[in-house]
Amino acid sequence: MTKLISAQAAVNLIPDGATLAVGGFGVCGIPQVLLAELAQRSVGHFEAVSNNAGLDGRGLGLLLETRQLSRIVASYVGENKEFARQYLEGELEVELTPQGTLAERLRAGGSGIGAFFTATGVGTPVSDGGMVWKYGRERSEDPVDGAVLSPAKETRDIAGRTQVLEHAITADVALIRAEVADTAGNLRFHETARNFNPLAGMSGRVCIVEAEKVVDKGELAPDDIHLPGIYVHHVVELTPEQAADKMIEKETTR
Template identity: 60%
Template sequence: ASLAVGGFGLCGIPTALIGALYEQGAGSLRVVSNNCGTDDHGLGTLLAARRVARVTGSYVGENKEFARQYLAGELEVELVPQGTLAERLRAGGCGIPAFYTPAGVGTQVADGGIPWRYAADGSVAVASPPRQTGLFGDRVCVLEHAITCDFALVRAARGDRHGNLVFDKSARNFNPLAAMAGRVTVAEVEELVEPGDLAPDDIHLPGVFVQRVVALTPRQAADKQIEKRTVRV
């Protein structure tokens, strides 16, 4: 199955849903997410258990096992410019099959050749193909295809039983986009409210994109890890 997973680093990640997926035992997963958590948290737990076959993302981050599996040829990785990844997810949710963007023109993103999978001897087993380009005025742009997934897992600060969601600050980055790209979207919410309790202008993602809502316990809602702790002296 393919999964679009919200969050950035460890901010706004659907911790409880990832944990439930780990317990469920699914494997050979194709994951679309900005990054893959850390070695001990988030999607990193699925990665360490060898449940992930392919990752489409833009950032390796603090996950050493992610880097090790990729370089050892155990994991296929499609690296995508961050803004392009966000737009590919949004386009998938809006029914737009593809779009042109100047991001990546003149690089291997457009020309092809980015290693997607390494062989055991360190050679490139699978490389990205060249992309179609087009000229718009005097600007060359590369064609990017939309992303849709079988499922999407997201986390929201508040939500109602119809699936209308509100995200907290920077947790709003990839969560709404991932939710839009899933054919079946499951949202874990820190606070579940009744329909009508959310003001229409406060809703970040309408319930039309959400098929399942899971109310977190207070303990689950408080489980928020920090990727890299810094202290001001």
């Protein structure tokens, strides 16, 4: 039994209005081929959960350009001009969450944990509420006039520290990238390209992975498997050209 599928067939499984958990960190380990294929479809109104919002023309930036995203849950969004425009114009709802909290929310969703308490964000708008999730389309002198604001969250004293309740994230579909997959969906990631990919993959009710290399079941040693195939439903094998298409986000020379 194989989980191999084409990129087009894989993204055709994604319904309008789905919540997408997307792996990657900046442009490292992003499922670029799947996102590019999804950008060609006439579906949208997606909520994307990802560490960041991609770049212009790269990663989630592709779905921003096609207006397929209505909401983003992320921890860093500072590299995308189209994202900034849509957010400030009231076209896009954005829930900012601390990076470690986002990682744990995804892991909890994949582990069947409904919520957890953490000290991160206590005493800030993360717990107290008031962050602008979405600006009003009709702007006035008051920047939050008509805006959707984040609510206050439950806090509790635990072991002598005030902690805030954070809810797990369970996505309809996870889109991730791996270095190696076997035909049963067991995955291995390459160094820092692992980043949010296993966590995003765990959180999806359906997990689609694009893999730079596909091997037969049994070729990956058990200790080399970073995400078991039980979490993975579909595997897209990339061409050598697609696998080699990896940009440097910020090139530094001396």
